[in-house]
Amino acid sequence: MQLSMRTDYALRAVFTLAEHYGGPPIPIVELARRNDIPKRFLEQIMLDLKTGKWVKSHPGKSGGYVLAKPPNRITMGEIVRHFNGSLAPIHCVSLTHYKRCSQESVCRFRHVMRDARNLVALLMDRATLSEVIRAAPFAYQDLNGMEGDGI
Amino acid sequence: MQLSMRTDYALRAVFTLAEHYGGPPIPIVELARRNDIPKRFLEQIMLDLKTGKWVKSHPGKSGGYVLAKPPNRITMGEIVRHFNGSLAPIHCVSLTHYKRCSQESVCRFRHVMRDARNLVALLMDRATLSEVIRAAPFAYQDLNGMEGDGI
DNA sequence: CAATTGCATAGTAAATCAATCGTGAAAAGT
DNA sequence: ACTTTTCACGATTGATTTACTATGCAATTG
Structure with a gap:
């Protein structure tokens, strides 16, 4: 009946991005720090969120992640289904x-x-x-x- | 988000017993057959249901399992929590x-x-x-x- | 007492989980 | 151009859980 850590982490990350929608990209290190997620593990998860078209990435200096669509167009249902089945x-x-x-x-x-x-x-x-x-x-x-x- | 097979099987068994509440004990073989559960696996589960006080057992010829209390005193919640957390x-x-x-x-x-x-x-x-x-x-x-x- | 039933413990193959590691590639700032 | 900063990708690992299977023993009753 429980969500996996992966799903929990994905939600944490995506909500942080939602709060900063419209602002500059947030790097993984920062997402990891704020949400108390192992950085290396979060890398995988962000990649997964990317192929799911929920986030976009910008490599390089002052890069990071942003939401790929507005926060009112993303539901928890989609994300939980993707990560948790x-x-x-x-x-x-x-x-x-x-x-x-x-x-x-x-x-x-x-x-x-x-x-x-x-x-x-x-x-x-x-x-x-x-x-x-x-x-x-x-x-x-x-x-x-x-x-x-x-x- | 899913129930384990164990939980599913426990529910199947307990509902079968509920349907025959008041009647003679139902042996494991019969519970297994009716609900399409591997017999050996069901043995463990019934044992678990027994320590949880939901069923009583009668060994020996014409033995088997019966509910330990009336079907209106057992909820799915209890059982799912026990088996699935x-x-x-x-x-x-x-x-x-x-x-x-x-x-x-x-x-x-x-x-x-x-x-x-x-x-x-x-x-x-x-x-x-x-x-x-x-x-x-x-x-x-x-x-x-x-x-x-x-x- | 023999057949039938449950009791109890141990084992196991496969899958899943939660990371971790080692590079590599892209982009910006200088 | 170079270096720093960031993401990209695949492989590996150790622990745990899942779904059973095996074996032998104990209790009950016709």
Whole structure:
């Protein structure tokens, strides 16, 4: 039922980029530092986010990463599905990763699983980066104390 | 985000027992056959269900397993938590398996995860075996013809 | 007492996870 | 042009988990 570290890290990174959308690129080292992610591991993840077209990279001095599209066009659902696989608790109720199950026609609890997948999918697919940041339970300003340096 | 086979199998077995609550014990071989579970594997799982006090066993001829309490006193939530761990997508929003996260105070998407965990937990904790069986979207008899609808 | 059932532990092959390492290539600033 | 700074890419690793399988023993009952 849990997200992998990879998925968690990907979300952290992408939300940091969303907060700085429109600004200059943020290098991996900085993304790693701010979000407490092993740098070498984050490299892979960013690469993966890049092939998924969620971010763009700029090599060289004053390079780094930026979002490839506005934060209101990226949902948590897309990202979680990419890194973590299906949102459904079992494959037989997944829309995106469906796999049939031998018990499908007689399963007693399949409808509960379907409900679970629908609830989670609805939540995650509506959760655009901008919406989520806006709805965060603390104000933007609270952060200013912690990012005294750089960027 | 997925249930392990172990959890799936445990649910299958326990629902079969729920359907026959009040009747004679059902041997593992039968539970395995009906639910398409490797017998040897199911043995372990039943043992686990036993230490969790969800089932009782009767060894010997005409032995097998029965539920240890009525089907309206067992929820899917308990079983999934036991076999699969937390219902929450990340530990930092779990009530039962909480683990702190270094980013907790600045995390942008924690509230979404909390919502997800609350929805799923509500659903699973209300899902008693008897309720789930009663609400199953098909009658016992008309299992044929259900295949192939839009998935 | 013999057949039938569960009990308990050990083992294992494969996959997945969470990184880490070693270069290489591209871009800017000077 | 050169050097620094950044990302790119593939390989490797160690630990853990998953999904079983194997073997032998203990309890119960017809």
